[in-house]
Amino acid sequence: MSTANANELGTEPPHDDQEYDGIHELDNPQPTWFKLIMVGTVIFAGAYWYWYHWGGSGKSIHQTYDAEYAEYRARRATIEAAEGAAISEESLAALAADGGAMTRGKAVFVQSCASCHTENGRGLVGPNLTDDFQIHGATRSDIYNTVKVGVPDKGMISWAPVLAPNDLAAVAAYVSTLRHTNVAEGKPPQGEKVAPFGK
Ligand code: HEC
Incomplete structure (x- = not known):
């Protein structure tokens, strides 16, 4: 309590350890696995943005659908033409x-x-x-x-x-x-x- 009061008054330099209302706060470093997940998501976001929105060849589900539908129509036209011609x-x-x-x-x-x-x-x-x-x-x-x-x-x-x-x-x-x-x-x-x- 006394530490907190002293800090609020700005009379002490900030501490690594803080205590307030009986809660003791430690300034532990984040675990490495946690930081790696954080870094991983940033890298993933960059790669995702590149692949789907900038230069990469990733296709959205709409583009995939359009491509598959066009292929289906082309195949169907070929079959119909062959049957008609036969x-x-x-x-x-x-x-x-x-x-x-x-x-x-x-x-x-x-x-x-x-x-x-x-x-x-x-x-x-x-x-x-x-x-x-x-x-x-x-x-x-x-x-x-x-x-x-x-x-x-x-x-x-x-x-x-x-x-x-x-x-x-x-x-x-x-x-x-x-x-x-x-x-x-x-x-x-x-x-x-x-x-x-x-x-
Ligand atoms: C709902 C009744 C109906 C059904 C079912 C039907 N037809 Fe017809 N069909 C007619 C009628 C009516 C005509 C005459 C059309 C006209 O006067 O120009 C006709 C005409 C035809 C002609 C032309 C005859 C001519 O003199 O030029 C052929 C060939 C023919 N039908 C074959 C078939 C075949 C094969 C099927 C089954 C896959 C079939 N029809 C099913 C009613 C029917």
């Missing part, structure tokens, strides 16, 4: 002659198309696909495109967003095999007369 009159004819692809195409047709075209394609809401008449174009590629983009005004949706690309190709090729099969009780012809596909 569809041709020849590739559809080859599919139409491929038993496995036609089993798949028929399964897709029964599941997704039969409600409007019936199971054997004779037509109901949608046109008869088994006669020699076609509304949109004449070729297998025309059939593929109609299925792909749909005829939304007439009630047929675009199937590209619904079906996997190879299912889309298989079902279009399958529809092309129905032409000229002229199943019984078919819906009356609609569209232009078209030539049967050669086998």
Whole structure:
């Protein structure tokens, strides 16, 4: 108490040891580990600032996301371009002659198309696909495109967003095999007369 009073009056030089209200304060040096943590955080902050905000190549999560998204879009564009380019009159004819692809195409047709075209394609809401008449174009590629983009005004949706690309190709090729099969009780012809596909 006396020391504190003396200090408050400024009559004694500052002491290493201070006592006030019965609390004795020591002037111990900070432990080395503590100082190292302090120095470490300063170094870390400097390095962090350099790496992310100045010259370093560190990327923020937004930059990382943008980079990954751009890469995804580029890859997707490449795949879509390859799939689009792979569809041709020849590739559809080859599919139409491929038993496995036609089993798949028929399964897709029964599941997704039969409600409007019936199971054997004779037509109901949608046109008869088994006669020699076609509304949109004449070729297998025309059939593929109609299925792909749909005829939304007439009630047929675009199937590209619904079906996997190879299912889309298989079902279009399958529809092309129905032409000229002229199943019984078919819906009356609609569209232009078209030539049967050669086998
Ligand atoms: C909701 C009913 C509906 C469903 C389901 C449907 N279609 Fe259609 N489809 C139609 C209608 C209606 C048309 C006629 C469009 C027109 O008049 O231009 C049509 C037209 C077509 C044509 C063109 C025929 C032509 O003469 O040019 C093809 C090919 C076809 N559909 C295939 C399919 C395939 C394959 C599926 C299944 C993946 C399918 N459709 C599912 C209603 C449907």
